[in-house]
Amino acid sequence: MHISLIVATDKNNGIGINGDQPAFISEDLKRFKALTTGNTIVMGRKTYQALPKGALPNRRNIVLTRQKDFFAPGCDIISHIEEIKNICSADEKVFIIGGGEIYKLFFSEAREIYLTLIHYSFEGIDTWFPEISPDQWEIVKKEGPYTDPKNGLSYSYLNYNRK
Numbered sequence: 420m421h422i423s424l425i426v427a428t429d430k431n432n433g434i435g436i437n438g439d440q441p442a443f444i445s446e447d448l449k450r451f452k453a454l455t456t457g458n459t460i461v462m463g464r465k466t467y468q469a470l471p472k473g474a475l476p477n478r479r480n481i482v483l484t485r486q487k488d489f490f491a492p493g494c495d496i497i498s499h500i501e502e503i504k505n506i507c508s509a510d511e512k513v514f515i516i517g518g519g520e521i522y523k524l525f526f527s528e529a530r531e532i533y534l535t536l537i538h539y540s541f542e543g544i545d546t547w548f549p550e551i552s553p554d555q556w557e558i559v560k561k562e563g564p565y566t567d568p569k570n571g572l573s574y575s576y577l578n579y580n581r582k
């Protein structure tokens with residue numbers, strides 16, 4: 420199993436405000452779709468419940484929750500991080516898509532991070548991505564900065580591999 424984290428953060432590692440993301444960048448959403456389609460995505464119950472139409476199509480959706488009777492149409496449900504090893508095959512490409520609790524859980528297991536860095540400090544952030552230490556991670560690809568035409572935000576794509 421190949422585990423990658425995929426995330427959009429602001430300049431201070433901020434990823435969430437009041438259960439929502441601080442910003443949506445349409446090109447980033449397209450990139451997220453291109454990277455994850457045909458693969459497996461893993462998310463926390465809160466991130467799942469924030470998806471406007473439920474499970475994302477054309478990829479395997481896995482939701483982590485401690486609730487025994489939780490039902491999410493089109494999703495596999497797990498209640499412990501270790502279960503991922505039982506239900507995913509050795510060659511499966513698994514993207515951890517959030518939120519804060521789930522990134523923390525899988526951070527030490529991941530080999531890659533697909534980071535969209537928004538060059539802005541949002542007010543009111545209440546959820547963060549773990550610090551990406553340069554001692555442990557190296558940048559293998561960098562694209563941008565680009566500017567979102569709708570909201571004017573500047574952003575870059577940074578791909579990290581674990582050293």
Ligand SMILES: NC(=O)c1ccc[n+]([C@@H]2O[C@H](COP(=O)([O-])OP(=O)(O)OC[C@H]3O[C@@H](n4cnc5c(N)ncnc54)[C@H](OP(=O)(O)O)[C@@H]3O)[C@@H](O)[C@H]2O)c1
Nearest residue numbers: 427435438439440463464465466484485517518519520521
């Ligand atoms: N910027 C980004 O790229 C990005 C991406 C995704 C999400 N987000 C943001 O992140 C925020 C949500 O993050 P969050 O940390 O509040 O919630 P979360 O990580 O999405 O979900 C947390 C839930 O996951 C379950 N969980 C956590 N640890 C578990 C474990 N060890 N075993 C089993 N289940 C476990 C629990 O569900 P139960 O309570 O049901 O047991 C817990 O309440 C939102 O603001 C969202 O918009 C941002």
